[in-house]
Amino acid sequence: MTNSPETKATDRSSQSKMLRGSAWMTAGSIFSRILGAVYVIPWPIWFGANFLQANTLFAKGYQIYSVFLVISTAGIPGALSKQIARYNEMNEYGIGQRLFRKSLILMLAMGVLSALALFALAPVLAAGDPRMVPVFRSLSWPLLIIPLLSIMRGFFQGYAEMAPSAISQFIEQAARVLYMTVTAFMIMQVFKGSYVDAVTQATFAAFIGAAAGLLLLIFYYLKQRGRISELVANSNNELEVSTTDLLKGIVRQSIPFIVIDASVNLVYIIDQYTFNPMMHDFVVASDHQLYNLYALFAANANKLISITVSLAAAMAVTAIPLMSAAHVRGNQKELQHQIGSTLQLFNLVMIPAAFGMAAVAGPLYTLFYAHDTLGISVLQFSSYISIMLGLFTVLGAVLQGLYQNRLALFYLFIGFIVKIVAQYPAIYFFRVYGPLVSTGLAFATSSVLMIAALHRYYHFALRKTIRRLIGVLGFSLVMYLVTAGAVKGLYLVFNPYSRLQSVLVLMISVGLGVAVYAALVLKSRLADYVIGSNLDRFRRKLRIK
Template sequence: MANSPEKISAQETAHTEDKPVQSSKSSLLKGSAWMTAGSIFSRVLGAIYIIPWTTWMGAHSSSANAIYSKGYNIYSIFLVISAAGIPGAISKQVAHYNSLNEYALGQRLFKQGMKIMALFGFVAALVMFFGAPILSMDFGTFKVDQRTVPLFRSLSFALLLIPMMSITRGFFQGYNEMAPSALSQFFEQLGRVAYMLLLTYLIMRVGSGNYVSAVTQSTFAAFIGAITGIGILFWYYLKRKPNLDELAANSANEINISTGQIIREIIHQAIPFIILDSGTTFFQVIDQYTFPPMMRDFVNASQNTIDAMFAIFNFNANKLVMITVSLATALSLTVVPLLSGAHARKDIKGIQTQINDAVELFMFVMVPASFGMAALAHPLYVLFYNSGDLQSWAIPLGTVVLQFYSYLAIFLGLFMVLASVLQGLYMNRKAMLYLGFGVITKIILQYPMIYFFRVFGPLVATLAGMTVACGFMFWALYRIYGFNLNRLLRRIFGIVIFATMMMIVVWLVVKGLYLFINPYSRFMTVIPLAFGVLVGIVIYGYLTLKFHLADRILGSRVAGIRRRLNIK
């Protein structure tokens, strides 16, 4: 399935009917709605727990956040490696074979993938458990951070289950069924958060008060969450099994592939997913191992102060921003099987439309979410991280970092969407190459940016790296498929204008309310947050409906909403 080096024109497929295109757009919107809901709910739940968690950590909250972030950054890499990108590859290949009425082959692919996932997960768990001392090394001092060793070992248990859970999600996504993934994701998070809060409270308020033990149990909660998520998927699979068996029985069965070929195909498709799914995590891991020693070159600070600075951008701001980035993740998971199916049908017009739809839908949601978070950065940071034990500089610095990170989130999310589009169109090598360009840019700029901008340095370097990666990806898609760039730029311009107007009004509302309430009170800060979110939704919603931007991006059904609201 090689890519044509020439731009492919829509005229080459003039015979393609419009109905599949509209069906694909409907599937994209429906699938995105499910994945967005599941991702957002799980992300919000994964952020809300921070309020009681940091409160119970007390004076240890900054150090606890720092080592928690270090553990999860490496765990994320191991998780992608142990899954070997197979969930995304399975989703892509199952959709491909389903579009050819080879349902039985797609199901064989899934069963073989499950065996591979079980093996990879087991090996990854062993490596992470026994390699914990090496992973805990501070490469500035070449000493082992004994606080993080038990974290890595506790996280290794989740690697035994999550790869198999992930591939099952990918299987259902290959059928354009996003509900199982969304529901299992939410309940996985629910089980994880319930366990970590219970154990943290018992350790910090009832027991020894050892914050390292509390963080270790908080990371072990990933294993508890995995059990919950797998249970939901198993129930859904049993419910759908009669229908799956019927589809397999009526397959065309015209493609004969051996088990060995299936495994090779899975691994071949998985390698790009390993690299690209780890894209944003690569940037965080670079920060984890370079920021502390580089900062010590420029400032004379204690370990606790370095921990606090690292936690501000790599955990605190990142945790909140990933709520908005999860919108992009939801879109990227949805677009791969749709594009793969269109590619198999050689539906070039459909591919062009889906590229436009995916990027426009992403920007329509992501830009106002990011701008709104920037306007609400102060009350958000106070609500989640003002445990009363922070140093005086922590909240003002954290607020500005969160504002900067909010804008950076647009590029992080855009990278996820564009990388997924390239994967869905079998342009894996290009996607990996462009990610490599971005990582190299990040590494080159890391030291000078930290020198000039201190704690903002890693974020500036990440922004530069993501801009390079996204720029190359965007240009490759336009050069080969020639989607409607003018339409895309016009709509993005409208989105940015409306989001900017919304952000200014929300910022003024927050500043006005701060004249009457204490801006550093966790309890009172809920007021500007609630008013700010409400005002932001109303303003952005009204503007996009009034000028029919929502109609063009979300479809004709939005016109009914506008009429009911009496907006002409």
């Protein structure tokens, strides 16, 4: 089968949409995650000796809340973007609009039910810790409106418009962080109140952020309503789909999204309810000490690696509608190209980001939490595990975009079995690193099975992807050595225990690491091969031959 000019043009268009969409979603995710982590910086000062306890309450609340959030949206935003992209490809914009309106009503009902459920179940979910009850109940409020926010993001993503979603993410986080920072300062520093009250307001901040994000998306929708109405008016209107069939289709497509989207949080919940009991079998420690150990990986490290994992999440959100549209066109060559490009782009971005975070773990952890040798070591290990989390996120999205939902769920189920079986021995051998080891094994197993299935069914260029992966790994290792060496060298001049001086160490070492990696991928032309366009103008600006 030869590639016609039309096929090549479609491939270039898909590649361009993938890069543009990923750029928007990556920017939105990165900035929002950084904002979402910024609140931690003053917490050690304001909360004092109760900092790790406060951070643990926050993390435990959010992990349960995240599962309720995925259930409340029922995976419908992802399924909606997939279905809208499908109908738009058929020039049936009217069906997509009708589906969007019905989904809004469904989401409103789901939000109310989920909020009531979390509020009522708070004492049970607290598992005997009365401090968790107000935290869980404060998180029931955002469940009322976040489903509406998510469905509007899904609508724009179905049109391959990632800017509204990205900007709303940033606005949502900015409003949330502003509220939680102000309330934490007022409660802990001005009124000398309870750290539980401060955490409760910090979790309620999700409602404030969601409201801000929703208002922005409503503004975008009203602004584009004329253009959307024109597309609807010029639709083919040849496809007859009943409202019942529309909702059945969206619900059927949404079920895998529920499980896949909640998978990382479900794994974290396994840690939440098993770490302390299992550690009690091996070590003599109080619950307070184990809470502090749990906070090192579940709260502190996870908060920071979520920044790098968000890179993968951004690619996943972009990949789903593009894969779905390519699947509708039935172009096998385009599908092969799209799968290979998605994996190669993930490798090019995610692997150096994870290696880089490991290299600067010392000053990064010190900046956010204060210097702690064990905490820094846990963050370094978590940085490498984040590659597996990100890879699973992208592969799950690719399979769903290709309507391989059962395969995605089956391989996830195998990963969960690995996690459960490995949890106890991993904690026995590796103690605080144990949950990270079992999580890495679980998602690595699922990811290998997913890659094998994609190659088996779609025959994408696996060898080429592996060759370029080796190149990325080599360049990332060089970047890691240079960056880690720079950190050690700077520590001869700067105080590793100073948060302010850690900022300077981070700026210099990260800048050097980025420059080294960029020079390597540009000099070798690896970036050109993966991105699919000529980057000579960047080489000229950087004077790289």
